[in-house]
Amino acid sequence: MDKFTTLTGIAAPMPLVNIDTDMIIPKQFLKTIKRTGLGVNLFDEMRYDRDGNELPEFVLNQPAYRDAEILVAGENFGCGSSREHAPWALLDFGIRCVISTSFADIFFNNCFKNGILPIALPQDAVDALMDDARKGANARMIVDLENQTVSTSDGQSFGFEIDPFRKHCLLNGLDDIGLTMEKAESIGSFEAQMEQARPWV
Template structure:
């Protein structure tokens, strides 16, 4: 998993509330167990018409936001079914941070396990960030995980809270496997001891 330290990038405004995981990645794309290749189908039913042509009004199809790395979204982002493909699709598209007033719990947890930083802020702060995101490629937000701040393109700064353990994992690029491998020496020692104590196992 890639480390998350400081991200400066284009933010896309998505003020819709209750964007669920089926909107993020529709069910027909859940057959794969690979984490790559899902970005093209991110928000599929909002991005494309029935013939697969891009819908020009959708924010991520517009030139100013095609390379967005941050989403500023409406309330209750990631609700619905508990599909881990949702953060996979966001990450494969290039989204590393989602900012909202609230997230569904399972989606929120899955983001951290996949290197995406979900930031919860009060409505007043999200409104300011949403307005800044409307500026498109001419304005870039900065997310500083170490200092737990989000800064608008004109320097207005907001502090966010994050669980210290999750912060540690993101800063060091540690998913569940990475956390286990940090204990590799202890695991090897334990296995050696068990093989000597119980050689029949």
């Protein structure tokens, strides 16, 4: 998993509430167990017409936001079914941070496991960030995980809370496997001892 330290990038405004996981990645794309390749189908039903043509009014189809790395969204982002494909699709598109007033619990947890930083902020802060995102590609937000701040393109800054353990994992690029591998030496030592003590196992 890639480390998340400081992200300076384009933020796309999505002022919709209750964006659920089926909107993020519709059910017909859940057949794969690969974490890559889903970005093209991110927000598929909002992004394309029935013939597969891009809908120009959708924010991520607009030239200013095609390279967005941050989403600023309405409340209750990631509600609906508990599909890990949702953060996979966001990450494959290039989204590393989602900002909202609230998140569905399972989606929130899945983000951390996949290197995405979900930030919950009060409504007034999200409104200010949404306004900044509407400025387009010339407005770059800065997400500083170490100092736990999000800054607008004009320097307005908002602090956010994050669990210390999750912060450690993101800063060091540690998913569940990475956390286990941190203990590789101890695991190897234990296995060697067990091989000596119980060679029949």
